Amino acid sequence: MASAAEGAGAPLVLLVHGGAGDVADEGVPRKLEGVRRAAQAGYEVLRGGGAALDAAVAAVHVMEDDDAFNAGYGSVLNVDGEVEMDALVMDGKTLNAGAVGVIPDVRHPIDAARLVMECAPHVLLVGEAAKRFAVARGVEAAPPGALVTPRAQAALRQAVERGDYTMHDTGGSTVGAVAIDSRGHLASATSTGGTSGKMVGRVGDTPLVGCGGYADDTVGTVSTTGHGESIIKTNLAHSIIVLMRQGLSAQDATQRALDELGRRLNNTAGAITLSNKGDVGVAFISKRMSWAYRKGNEMHYGIDPDQHCVEIVQEKEN
Amino acid sequence: MASAAEGAGAPLVLLVHGGAGDVADEGVPRKLEGVRRAAQAGYEVLRGGGAALDAAVAAVHVMEDDDAFNAGYGSVLNVDGEVEMDALVMDGKTLNAGAVGVIPDVRHPIDAARLVMECAPHVLLVGEAAKRFAVARGVEAAPPGALVTPRAQAALRQAVERGDYTMHDTGGSTVGAVAIDSRGHLASATSTGGTSGKMVGRVGDTPLVGCGGYADDTVGTVSTTGHGESIIKTNLAHSIIVLMRQGLSAQDATQRALDELGRRLNNTAGAITLSNKGDVGVAFISKRMSWAYRKGNEMHYGIDPDQHCVEIVQEKEN
Numbered sequence: 001m002a003s004a005a006e007g008a009g010a011p012l013v014l015l016v017h018g019g020a021g022d023v024a025d026e027g028v029p030r031k032l033e034g035v036r037r038a039a040q041a042g043y044e045v046l047r048g049g050g051a052a053l054d055a056a057v058a059a060v061h062v063m064e065d066d067d068a069f070n071a072g073y074g075s076v077l078n079v080d081g082e083v084e085m086d087a088l089v090m091d092g093k094t095l096n097a098g099a100v101g102v103i104p105d106v107r108h109p110i111d112a113a114r115l116v117m118e119c120a121p122h123v124l125l126v127g128e129a130a131k132r133f134a135v136a137r138g139v140e141a142a143p144p145g146a147l148v149t150p151r152a153q154a155a156l157r158q159a160v161e162r163g164d165y166t167m168h169d170t171g172g173s174t175v176g177a178v179a180i181d182s183r184g185h186l187a188s189a190t191s192t193g194g195t196s197g198k199m200v201g202r203v204g205d206t207p208l209v210g211c212g213g214y215a216d217d218t219v220g221t222v223s224t225t226g227h228g229e230s231i232i233k234t235n236l237a238h239s240i241i242v243l244m245r246q247g248l249s250a251q252d253a254t255q256r257a258l259d260e261l262g263r264r265l266n267n268t269a270g271a272i273t274l275s276n277k278g279d280v281g282v283a284f285i286s287k288r289m290s291w292a293y294r295k296g297n298e299m300h301y302g303i304d305p306d307q308h309c310v311e312i313v314q315e316k317e318n
Numbered sequence: 319m320a321s322a323a324e325g326a327g328a329p330l331v332l333l334v335h336g337g338a339g340d341v342a343d344e345g346v347p348r349k350l351e352g353v354r355r356a357a358q359a360g361y362e363v364l365r366g367g368g369a370a371l372d373a374a375v376a377a378v379h380v381m382e383d384d385d386a387f388n389a390g391y392g393s394v395l396n397v398d399g400e401v402e403m404d405a406l407v408m409d410g411k412t413l414n415a416g417a418v419g420v421i422p423d424v425r426h427p428i429d430a431a432r433l434v435m436e437c438a439p440h441v442l443l444v445g446e447a448a449k450r451f452a453v454a455r456g457v458e459a460a461p462p463g464a465l466v467t468p469r470a471q472a473a474l475r476q477a478v479e480r481g482d483y484t485m486h487d488t489g490g491s492t493v494g495a496v497a498i499d500s501r502g503h504l505a506s507a508t509s510t511g512g513t514s515g516k517m518v519g520r521v522g523d524t525p526l527v528g529c530g531g532y533a534d535d536t537v538g539t540v541s542t543t544g545h546g547e548s549i550i551k552t553n554l555a556h557s558i559i560v561l562m563r564q565g566l567s568a569q570d571a572t573q574r575a576l577d578e579l580g581r582r583l584n585n586t587a588g589a590i591t592l593s594n595k596g597d598v599g600v601a602f603i604s605k606r607m608s609w610a611y612r613k614g615n616e617m618h619y620g621i622d623p624d625q626h627c628v629e630i631v632q633e634k635e636n
Contacts, residue, residue: 101521209551
C-alpha cells in the first residue's frame with residue numbers, strides 16, 4: 001500500500017476519544033484497547049489515500065460496534081429503557097455537516113449522520129423520521145432491542161435507584177474521531193447513546209454543530225465528550241476553534257476552553273483537537289478520558305490525566 | 319407604574335426581529351405593526367421591573383399569536399403538511415438554556431422551551447416527547463391542525479410546485495427577542511415554524527444554543543434568523559458573542575459575523591444583538607428583516623436595509 005502522506009504537507013493523523021467521565025478501573029483495559037483499534041482502523045483509511053471524513057467515520061464505526069463504549073451497540077438507555085442515539089459529522093473543506101438526534105434502531109448512527117449531510121437539504125434530523133430516512137437509503141437497521149446490553153440495563157437500574165438522572169460522571173463513553181488527510185482536509189465524527197436515564201426525546205450536545213464537534217480546514221477540527229448540557233451552553237467545540245483562530249495551539253485552546261467550562265458551569269468534559277497542521281490537542285477535566293492517535297508509525301494513547309503512552313507500530317506490509 | 323431603570327445602570331431595552339428573508343411588499347405593513355407591538359409588550363414587562371427573560375418571552379408570545387409571522391399560529395408546514403416548531407430561550411445570568419425541536423400542537427413553543435430550561439435536567443427535547451412534557455406541566459396545547467393557516471398551505475403548494483424545498487429566501491419570518499432588564503441581566507428568546515416544505519423531523523438553527531440565540535451577561539445577547547443550515551454551520555449567535563468579547567460593538571460584531579456567513583456559505587441571514595451596556599446591533603444580509611426596539615420613550619423600527627424609523631412613545635400613565 002503506497003503512502004499518501006503528500007499534498008498539503010501536514011502529516012496524516014487519526015485521533016479518537018472514547019468518552020470523558022468517571023471510568024471505573026475495571027473498564028480501563030477494554031477502553032484503551034478499543035480506542036487503539038479505532039485509531040488504527042481510521043489511520044488505515046488515511047494511509048490508503050482516503051478522505052478525512054471516511055477515516056473519522058471508520059474509526060467511529062469500530063467504537064459503535066464495541067460495547068465498551070456508549071454508542072451504537074452498548075448505548076445507555078433513556079428513562080423508558082430505550083436506546084435513542086445522537087451523532088454528528090462535519091467536513092472541514094465545505095463546513096457541511098449532518099446529524100441525527102434520538103435516532104432508534106440503527107447499527108451505526110454515524111452513517112445516518114453522514115447520509116443527512118450528503119443527501120438531505122438539512123443538517124439535523126431527529127427521531128423516527130431520521131431512522132426512516134436513513135434506513136430507506138441503505139443505513140443498516142437493528143431489530144428493536146438489539147442494541148440494548150445487560151450492562152446498559154444495569155446502569156439504568158442504578159440511576160433509578162439513586163434517583164439521579166443528571167449523570168454528571170457516569171463514564172458516559174461517547175465516542176469521537178478527528179482526522180487530517182493527505183490533501184490537508186479535516187473532518188470530525190462523534191456518536192453517543194447520551195446519558196443513562198435521560199428523558200425520552202432528549203437531544204444532547206453530540207449532534208449539535210459547535211457543541212459535539214466542529215471542522216474547518218482553515219483552523220482545525222474538534223470532537224467533544226462529557227456533561228452534554230454544559231457543552232451546549234458553552235459551545236465547547238466552537239470555542240476551541242475560536243481560540244485556535246486567535247493563535248492558540250490545539251492543546252492550549254482545548255485546555256483553556258475546558259477550564260472555562262469548568263469554571264462557569266462546574267461540570268466536567270473533555271475534547272480532542274487537531275490543527276490544520278496536524279498538531280494534536282487532548283484534554284479533559286473529568287477523572288478520565290480514553291484517547292488514542294496514530295501519527296506516522298507511532299500510536300499514542302492514555303486514559304489518566306498524566307498518562308501518555310507511545311508504541312511504535314510495525315506495519316505488516318513494510 | 320414606577321420606572322425600574324436602575325440597578326446595573328444600563329438602559330432598559332427590548333429588541334425584536336420578525337424574520338430575515340425576501341418579504342413581499344404586501345407583507346411589510348403587518349410585519350412592521352407586529353414587531354412594534356411585540357417590542358412594546360416586552361418593554362412593558364421591563365418597565366414594570368420584570369426580568370429580561372420574562373420580557374423576551376412576552377415579546378415572542380405576541381408574534382407567535384400573529385399569523386404575519388412564522389411561529390406558533392401561522393407556522394409554515396413540513397413536506398407532509400404538518401406544523402413542527404422549534405424554540406429556544408437562554409438566560410444570560412446563568413447560561414441556562416431550554417429548547418424544543420419539531421414540537422407539534424402547542425400554542426406557544428417558547429413556553430415549552432422555557433419549561434425545559436426550568437424543569438428538565440436537559441437543554442433540548444424534541445418531538446412528541448417534548449409536547450407531552452410541556453402539556454403535562456401546563457403549556458397550552460392546540461388541537462391538531464389548529465396552527466395551520468391557509469397562507470401556510472399555499473406556501474407549501476408553491477414549494478412543491480417549484481420543487482424547491484431548500485427555501486433560501488422565503489420570508490421565513492422566524493421571530494426573536496433580546497432584552498436587558500433593570501438589574502443588567504440579559505435574555506434571548508427565538509421561535510419558528512422552520513422552512514416551508516422541510517423534511518419531517520428537521521430541526522433548524524432556532525433551538526440550538528449558539529446558532530438561533532445566545533445570552534451571556536458578561537458580553538451580550540443575540541437572536542438570529544435566516545437560512546438555518548448556514549446559521550448552524552457558522553454558529554452565528556456564538557460567533558457574534560465571540561466578536562463582542564474581542565471588543566467589537568454590538569452592531570459591528572453582528573454585521574461582521576453575517577458578512578462571514580455570506581462569504582463562506584453564500585446564503586442569507588440576519589440577527590439582533592444587545593451588549594450588556596444596552597447597545598443595539600441590527601443587521602441582515604437578506605433582502606429584508608423586520609425589527610423594532612423600545613429604549614426609553616423611543617420606538618425604533620425598520621424592514622429595508624437603510625430604513626431606521628423612530629417614534630416618540632406617549633405613555634398613557636405619564
